[in-house]
Amino acid sequence: MATAALLAVDWGTTSARAYRVAANGDVLDMRNAPLGISQVVDARFGEALDRLLGDWRNERVPRIASGMIGSRQDWVEAPYIACPAPLTALASALVYTPQRELALVPGVRTRDANCVPDVMRGEETQILGGVDPREEHVLLALPGTHSKWALVESGRIVDFATFMTGEAWHVLITHSILGRLAVQGAPATTPGPGFERGITRGMGTGALLHDLFGARTLVLMGELAPEEVSDWLSGLLIAREVRNARTWAHRHGYDGGRVRVIGDDALVARYAIAFAREDVIVTPVPSHAAARGLWHIARSAGLISDSR
């Protein structure tokens, strides 16, 4: 087994992913476990970490983690760092667990144009792992339950914004009247034609609270198949997020014509359809962005020496 210089954990609410990382940042091994924060009973985080690392836990190398594990309700709080947040600020704000089992990366906070706070925890690390510090301007999208959009300039997270797209889709299709006429088909790797039609609706300038109701009325009128409702709603919400996030980026002086997307393949494929519709160029992202970000932060914090 190649020698690791760092054990890195992307530790979220529902799942955790651990990496063995080489001194040059390469990912040597990876393992997933259903050991998300919400599965940890009685705050036994140390035990959960041991189970997650398995036989790696005897390696005497630094350990670092990002994600919800550092929230106030969890192991130890790693307080949010304000934007603009450079890599060095994250590195110097690492918080250690009581027995120094793990260094925890802080989340990042900002305020929007109306001074309402916004926060992220975990995505800041993926973002820093998804850029090269020499890049002057990068617009990133991290689609998900709570999608994040971020602006990064020379390795500094300048600003970001959250969109509750994934969760809005989930609660509406599961708990609202919109799901009542819907029939869930077999999970498709590629979204159906309903998705494309939802995209068209979402790219418009309508009011979201009104537009949503189309997921019911189109079926009532026989203009959308019950099997397409879920995809239609997904397309509507994703497109609305993309349109609104590009407006947000414009206000920050970004043309929004190029976006780097970090996320799971199926979701990235959906966003790619929305981006293509708007002629937005999707730029490739290095794999294992979280591991890469943790390695950058560990190195900046002096946990591992620079062997690049």
Add this chain to the structure above:
Amino acid sequence: MATAALLAVDWGTTSARAYRVAANGDVLDMRNAPLGISQVVDARFGEALDRLLGDWRNERVPRIASGMIGSRQDWVEAPYIACPAPLTALASALVYTPQRELALVPGVRTRDANCVPDVMRGEETQILGGVDPREEHVLLALPGTHSKWALVESGRIVDFATFMTGEAWHVLITHSILGRLAVQGAPATTPGPGFERGITRGMGTGALLHDLFGARTLVLMGELAPEEVSDWLSGLLIAREVRNARTWAHRHGYDGGRVRVIGDDALVARYAIAFAREDVIVTPVPSHAAARGLWHIARSAGLISDSR
């Protein structure tokens, strides 16, 4: 007991309300029952009607109902009438139950600027009961689970639009992460200061999928009390509906400065706060709009003679 000329029923999904109406349209008696369509087992609508009417059921006068009772899934379908829908079109499209126990008022349909259908069933009757046919231009708002806004010209429903405000609030506060930091206080007759702050957020031009997240971040940052989350979210969604609906009315040539509001008192009071913020004048609505609308329709259909 004064002589009734009509038994009128506003029969919705969760509840039903029956009225004895005099020949001149005055409501003589009213009764509510938890006999909404969703509570009727095995399509035994006739029995439910008898229970709802109670001792009124022996009165030999015409009976008419509006609401979900006329939907495709329920007693007998009363197909939607297209906008612009005058009173006379609704009256001439009444559908009778098999044994003529009840005349059912059709719903109304339209298409929005993007040709996506919209529908209502029950509100058309409240709307016609809430206007005088001699009024040339009336903008109405019917706040609720699925709020409706309608434009009525000389007793004709010219167009309308649905906003899923009430249901969006319900599913988000009940099933999303936004409810997790919320503490439900005792039901207040007047909304708290969180509502006013939500109104401010909702009147802005932000993206709804982003703005919603403030219900979490403001609490995380100690800037909103957990007891205020529900009201804040209510204010945000109501204000966004009002802003968007007024834009919709403008596009139809209405200035949106005067609105007639039909709904339950607590909800109307919330909307009144949002309207006051925008200097919108709320014009009074006659009570028992549904009963009044059913009487207008019955009269137009010749079920009762004109004794005005």
